[in-house]
Amino acid sequence: MNxxxxxxxxxxxxxxxxxxxxxxxxxxxxxxxxxxxxxVVAFIVLLGTFFYMFRIDKRLVKMEQDIEQMVKRSKR
Amino acid sequence: xxxxxxxxxxxxxxxxxxFSVVMSFTTPLAAGVAEVTPTTTKKGKQxxxxxxxxxxxxxxxxxxxxxxxxxxxxxxxxxxxxxxENLIKVEFDIPExxxxxxxxxxxxxxxxxxxxxxxxxxxxxxxxxAGMTTAIQMPMDQKADHFTFPFKNILYETIRNxxxxxxxxxxxxxxxxxxxxxxxxxxxxxxxxxxxRSANEGVRVGLLFGFLGLITGSVWARFTWGAWxxxxxxxxxxxISVLIYxxxxxxxxxxxxxxxxxxxxxxxxxxxxxxxxxxxxxLPRLTDSLHPGNGGNPAFSNYDLDNNMRMIFYPAVLGWIxxxxxxxxxxxxxxxxxxxIHNHE
Numbered sequence: 001m002n003x004x005x006x007x008x009x010x011x012x013x014x015x016x017x018x019x020x021x022x023x024x025x026x027x028x029x030x031x032x033x034x035x036x037x038x039x040v041v042a043f044i045v046l047l048g049t050f051f052y053m054f055r056i057d058k059r060l061v062k063m064e065q066d067i068e069q070m071v072k073r074s075k076r
Numbered sequence: 077x078x079x080x081x082x083x084x085x086x087x088x089x090x091x092x093x094x095f096s097v098v099m100s101f102t103t104p105l106a107a108g109v110a111e112v113t114p115t116t117t118k119k120g121k122q123x124x125x126x127x128x129x130x131x132x133x134x135x136x137x138x139x140x141x142x143x144x145x146x147x148x149x150x151x152x153x154x155x156x157x158x159x160x161e162n163l164i165k166v167e168f169d170i171p172e173x174x175x176x177x178x179x180x181x182x183x184x185x186x187x188x189x190x191x192x193x194x195x196x197x198x199x200x201x202x203x204x205x206a207g208m209t210t211a212i213q214m215p216m217d218q219k220a221d222h223f224t225f226p227f228k229n230i231l232y233e234t235i236r237n238x239x240x241x242x243x244x245x246x247x248x249x250x251x252x253x254x255x256x257x258x259x260x261x262x263x264x265x266x267x268x269x270x271x272x273r274s275a276n277e278g279v280r281v282g283l284l285f286g287f288l289g290l291i292t293g294s295v296w297a298r299f300t301w302g303a304w305x306x307x308x309x310x311x312x313x314x315x316i317s318v319l320i321y322x323x324x325x326x327x328x329x330x331x332x333x334x335x336x337x338x339x340x341x342x343x344x345x346x347x348x349x350x351x352x353x354x355x356x357x358x359l360p361r362l363t364d365s366l367h368p369g370n371g372g373n374p375a376f377s378n379y380d381l382d383n384n385m386r387m388i389f390y391p392a393v394l395g396w397i398x399x400x401x402x403x404x405x406x407x408x409x410x411x412x413x414x415x416x417i418h419n420h421e
Contacts, residue, residue, distance in 0.1 A: 039101040046097055050090045053402065057086070060409045067416050074420070 086402045092395025099388045100239045106220050107131040107188035108227030110162075112181050112196040119170045119201055123156060126164050126181065129227060130188070133164040137186035140166045142197060145175035147182065147216045148209040174202040175209075182216050189220035191227060226382045230300055237296050238381075238389055243396040244289035245314070245356070250397035251282030252321070254404055256349040259342035270412060272338035275345055277407035279324050281400055286318040309363045313355035320348045 111127040126140065140153035153166035170179075181196035225235055255278025262271035293311070298304045305311060327344055331337035381389070 035101060039098065042097060042101065043094070046094060050094075053406065054086075056406055057083070057402075060406060060413070063413050064409065067413055071416070071420065 085398055089395050089398025089402055092391045093399060096239045096388050096392030096395060100236045103223055103225050103384075103388070105130050105233060105235070106191070106224035106227045107183070107185060108191045108229070109181055109183060109193035109196070110229070112193055115196070116198045116200055117170070119172050119199060121167055121169050123165055123167050124153070124181070124197065126166055126183070128162040128164070128183070128191070129232070131162050131183070132185065132188060133158050134161050135185070135187065138164075139184045141182045141214070142168050142170065142179040143182050143216070144179050145207060145209060147180070148213065149175050150210050150212055150214060151179070170199055172203055173205045173208060174199060175206055176204060177202055184214065184216070184218060187221050190216050190218040192216055193229065223384055225385055234296060234300055235385070237292070238385065239392040241289060241292040241296055242389070243392045244285050244292060246393045247396040247400040248282050248285040248289060249352070249356075251278050251285060251400045251404060252349050252352060254278045254401060255282060256345055259345040262338060262342045269334060269338055269415070272342060273411040273415065274404065274408040275342065276328065277411055278404045279321050279345070281403045281407060283318065283321055285400060286314075286321065290314060290318065310356070310360035313359055317352040317355050320351055324348055
């Protein structure tokens with residue numbers, strides 16, 4: 001019984017929050033011929049590419065350190 | 077955070093490119109004159125229909141003139157009918173004496189700044205008095221009160237491509253410069269192939285930007301000039317430059333002995349860079365060219381690239397060069413690790 005009340009309460013809360021949060025976001029996204037929607041999409045693509053490069057960079061740093069260890073060990 | 081010294085320029089590249097992308101998409105175009113009808117008219121009271129772009133003709137803050145002799149002869153217009161924000165009918169009382177048959181149409185708006193359409197109206201029965209001016213003078217180059225990109229009649233919104241197409245070519249030159257420096261370093265170092273490997277990766281990353289520049293330029297050309305390719309000095313020069321660097325890759329593959337290959341290819345790389353500069357930058361400026369920025373093409377030249385555009389364009393160029401440098405850095409390190417692993421055992 002308590003679970004049902006909690007579930008209904010969450011559902012209603014969700015609707016209320018959704019109604020007010022959507023207005024602000026929608027206003028921006030639908031304004032100016034939806035250019036801002038396009039911008040967000042392009043931005044996501046761009047940031048995704050940069051994060052990918054950043055991850056490769058970090059992996060290379062680790063590989064370089066491993067190689068240094070390997071070279072040091074074999075020179076001993 | 078001790079590593080920040082090592083990667084600050086990579087972060088800067090990302091920030092600058094992201095900034096230029098956001099501004100390229102969200103900055104509006106300045107108000108301009110898209111079309112004027114009729115294009116041929118006679119002297120006397122004439123009703124001219126003016127089609128604007130991003131204009132606000134309903135605001136009541138617009139003034140119109142037909143101008144001649146570089147905006148020193150001014151014929152004021154009376155607004156007869158405002159159809160919508162971008163369509164208006166204005167009446168001009170065209171006198172008999174004019175400095176030339178071709179009159180420009182100029183708009184001045186308090187919010188949107190000034191806009192001019194050159195050679196908008198041809199007055200067939202004017203009597204020419206070259207060099208005449210009128211008593212009233214108005215500055216025709218007022219700026220809009222908000223941040224805008226310049227309006228150019230052939231380009232319209234594609235002027236935003238400046239931050240994507242042209243930056244690709246600058247990234248190409250940046251990458252090839254790095255590659256050439258590595259080649260010089262290789263030739264002046266005693267042994268080792270580290271610089272040669274970096275030079276190789278530099279050429280490969282540069283070629284990526286070269287191809288992107290060619291493709292983006294082709295698409296841009298198709299929808300502004302009407303053709304995917306024209307026989308134009310700059311375009312041919314750019315294609316030749318890319319071919320020169322493809323030949324670098326071929327040259328590398330044709331020599332199997334490592335030390336000899338590195339030396340020959342390094343010399344070739346230095347010449348390749350110089351030739352690229354000749355083909356892309358020097359030759360196009362010496363001949364007539366359809367391509368903007370060269371050969372007297374009125375589409376846009378350095379004088380039309382206004383300060384707003386420069387504020388976005390220069391950071392974008394630097395950003396993409398840094399991104400190119402980062403890509404070369406990553407690939408060089410990969411190549412070096414590969415070499416170390418294979419030559420260690």
